[in-house]
Amino acid sequence: MSAFSVRRLGVVTAACAVAALVAGCGGSSSSPSSPSTTPPPSSGPPTTTTTITITASGVSPQNISVTAGSRVTFVNNDSRTHEMNSDPHPVHTDCPEINAVGFLAAGQSKQTDPLNTRRTCGFHDHNQPSVTNLQGSIQIQ
Numbered sequence: 001m002s003a004f005s006v007r008r009l010g011v012v013t014a015a016c017a018v019a020a021l022v023a024g025c026g027g028s029s030s031s032p033s034s035p036s037t038t039p040p041p042s043s044g045p046p047t048t049t050t051t052i053t054i055t056a057s058g059v060s061p062q063n064i065s066v067t068a069g070s071r072v073t074f075v076n077n078d079s080r081t082h083e084m085n086s087d088p089h090p091v092h093t094d095c096p097e098i099n100a101v102g103f104l105a106a107g108q109s110k111q112t113d114p115l116n117t118r119r120t121c122g123f124h125d126h127n128q129p130s131v132t133n134l135q136g137s138i139q140i141q
Contacts, residue, residue, distance in 0.1 A: 046139045054078050054104070058133025065139040068118055071111040072138055076104040082134065087122030089129035095121030098138070115140045 046065035053060050054076045066072060074084050086098040097113040098121055104110060115121070118140050125134035 046137070051075060052136065054082050054084075054134070056080075058131070059136050062133075062136035063139070064136070065141060066115060068116055068140055069114055070140070071114055072098075073109055073111050074101045074104060075109040076106055079106050081105050082128075083126040084123055085126045087124060089124055089126065092126070095119070095123075095138070097121075098123050112138075 046063040047061040048065050049061065050064070050066055050070050051073045052064065052075070054074060056078050064072065076082055081104060083103045084098065084101040085092040086095040088094060092099050095115070095117075097115050100113045101110045115138065120137050120139045122137050123135065125131060128134050
């Protein structure tokens with residue numbers, strides 16, 4: 001086998017290994033979840049606003065209602081960084097528009113992309129996905 005063939009075989013093998021690793025990431029083999037149609041069970045009625053504030057106590061309000069086409073602003077008033085993303089964790093596929101917020105340093109604010117599809121979108125802090133005070137929903141009407 002020539003040196004070129006050995007190199008080519010190595011590149012193909014490496015590419016296959018990377019593809020296998022990527023395919024294995026993300027958890028279960030079940031079908032992707034569909035967007036949520038109702039707020040989380042512990043939530044109260046949604047508040048009509050386009051701003052969600054993050055503090056050391058969590059997000060406030062946790063559940064909001066906006067009109068289709070709106071953008072929601074996340075304001076980080078905590079001394080810690082947060083990374084706000086769409087549910088479900090860790091794939092963030094229900095409402096990709098929320099993923100535009102992403103990483104927020106202390107004191108920073110960012111907006112979602114326009115929320116055009118009428119539905120209810122859950123969100124969470126990617127780095128603290130099980131902290132319920134950092135979870136909520138955006139109802140798009």
